[in-house]
Amino acid sequence: MSLLRNAVRSSFPVRAFNLNHAVAFCHRQSPKLFSTEAERPPASEDSSIDPFLQTTATGMVYGKLFGITRQTLRTDVINLLEGCNLTLDDIKVNYNRDFLPVGMMIQFPSRLAFDNAFKVIAKKGRLYRLENADRSQWDFLMPHDGKTLLLEGIPRNAQLEDVERFLSGCEYDPSSIQLTVRQGLPDPIRIARLRCSTRTEAMNAFITKNRGFCLNNQITVRVLH
Template identity: 55%
Template structure:
C-alpha cells in the first residue's frame, strides 16, 4: 500500500510542475501556428487590390468638324495647346471633291481627350469634337504635306501630258492617279501626285500653280 501512496504523490508533483506559470505573459502560450511562415490571405481593399482595379489608359480618337479649307494642322495644335499633340497625331479628312471636311485627332488618353473638349469650350466652340473608333482613324490615308492635287486637267490629257506639266519636279511617278470629281463648277479632272518630302511638294506647288496642262490652266492644292 505504501508503494501505491508514494507513486500517487510522485504523479501529483509531476502534474504541478506541468501547470503554466501565472507570472509569464499570456502570449507565451499562444499556439505556434499563428507564427507560421505561410503567406496570409490578401486583405480586400488593400493598395495592391486598388492598383489592379485601376482602368488601363490607351489611345482615344476624335473627329473635329467645322474646319475650313484654310484650316491647317498647326491651327489645331495651337487650338488644343496643352494636349501634347504633334503633326503625326492629326489627319485631314477630305470629301470627294478634296475639300477638307474634318480633322481626325489621335489623343494619348481619355483624360487628354476631355481636356481638348474643355479647351474648345473655353475658346468659343468654333469646332465640334466627337469621339470616334480607331477604324475611323485608320480609314484616312495621311498625306502629311507630301502630296499635291492638280485641278482642271483637260479631259483628253494623257499621263505623258501630266508628266510634262510636272517637268522639273522630283516626284514618285508610280503614284500619279487621274480621276474625275464633282465640284461646284461641275465635274473636273484631277491628278494626285506624291512626293518624297514636303519640301519637294511645296516646290511643285510654287512652280506649277496656275500653270498649264495642254491648253487648260490648272491649280495646285497641297494635301495634308
C-alpha cells in the same frame, strides 16, 4: 450485469446525438467549399465607361474635330489645342469625294489630353466641335500627311506625258500619278493625284506650279494634309 447494461444504454443517445450534430455541422458549411465551378471575377469598374472613351492598349484616345475650312491646317489645330501634346502625325484630315475637308481625326496620347481638348475648345475654339471617335475610324482614313498633291483642271485630252511635263522640275513619285474625273459645275473636272517623298517637295511643287498651264488649261495645285 444489469448495472452494466443500463450504463451502455444510457450512453447510446449521447453518441447518436454527437454523430447527428457533426453531420448537420458539415451541411451548414458554405457550399463554396464543395463547389467545382470557377468563381466569376468581380465586374470591372470600367465596364460602365463609354467604350469610345476607353483607352487602347497603347493609351491612345481618338476624336473627330468638325468646323474646319479649306484653309485650316494641321498646325492650326496643334496651336489651338496647345498643351494636348499633339504632333502632325496625330492628325489626319478627312476629305469628301470632292477632296473638300469635312473634319479632322485626332489621336490623343491620353484620356487627360482628350479631356483637356474639350476644355480648350469650350474657351477659345467655339467654331469647332470635338466628338468621340473609334480607333477603326482612324485606321480607315488614308493619311496624306502634307505629301500628296492634287491637280485640278487637267484637260480632257491630256495624257500622262502631259501631266509629267507640267510637273517638270518637281520631285515626286511618277508611279503614284492617278488620273480621275469628279463632278463639277457645269462640266466634270479631270484631276490628278500624286505623291511626293517629303512635305518640303510637295510645298515646292505647290509654289512653283500652282496656276500654271497644262496644254491650254490653268491648273490649280493643292497640297492634301
